[in-house]
Amino acid sequence: MTRRATSAGAASGQPGAGAGDSEAALLKDLRSLISETGQIGVDADETQVDKIEAICGKLEAFQKGEVLSGIPLRGKHNLLYSMAKGGSNGKLGPFVGTVQQEFIDDKKFINSVSLGPLKIKLQAVREILTDQSVRVKFEKTSVSLFRNRLVDKETKGQGVWKMRYFNEDPNVGRRIRIMDTPSLFIIEEAY
Template identity: 35%
Template structure:
């Protein structure tokens, strides 16, 4: 799939131009891909309507509280966002993200037995290229540390360690050898406030930036 092009579309005379995303090849040639270090842009109008619909549909437990019909609605909206062809991953130092929806049933799903954990993805400003996936349930905190690097429409991951804490005490920690544990996120839609991607295991995630 070619790189997306966000271009100015002429609005009525009284309005300023607005940004829309559409695939290259219609009218002018595609512009060169922006640097992956640049901040992602705000959602264009068509996407803003869809991301608002995602937030309205997704429930409050990362999708685990939805029935099959509602989950299908959420994933249909994700497919519409992917069709806009606006998926330019970028670094996010200093930002924290939280899951809005996932169809994963694995360790990263935010569900532990009957319990829903409080999940955050933290990209520290003072540790560029590092991210933490933190899950909290009462006094229990599980933290995964990994490296992340943008490559085209993928964010490549290399996991370094996972630790478990009970209150202030570290209960356990497991380190992995370099290159032992890897994965990736394949971006389907990406803006300053919303990310839709699939993992290397095929799980769908919708993440939203935490204020």
């Protein structure tokens, strides 16, 4: 179960947490940087990318040794930031769409990119490997335009995603997930 992110490094007893950096303050700083860069991290300037990665590393230290991959995931989760190249970050040519993960059950989920009437869905299944990692296998891709399905095909591919941080952000009251897929992805629950 996730806990509220309110503790300061030394006061929380969490090893490796930055002295004086509370989780809430780090999450606030992270959101501020992401609002400057936007969701497409590969287009951000190197200084901003380094700052975001540094904050993610500090947040990760708060949950060192915790079981993150087994936390139940439900509903929709919105992409805040991605260092992935290609369509999974929401960038389609010069356009940027909305990226969501929708969890169907403990194993099945859908990654989707929406850009106006265009919607691309990638169905996948996840398998817990360790306390911090899951194997994701992609099964099917569908493309629709104005809700008319244009493409529906089997998809091959898989990868191991490392869960780095998963906790409630007290600044906004939503859980935030930081993971390497292997590129940095930051996602929050949608309400």
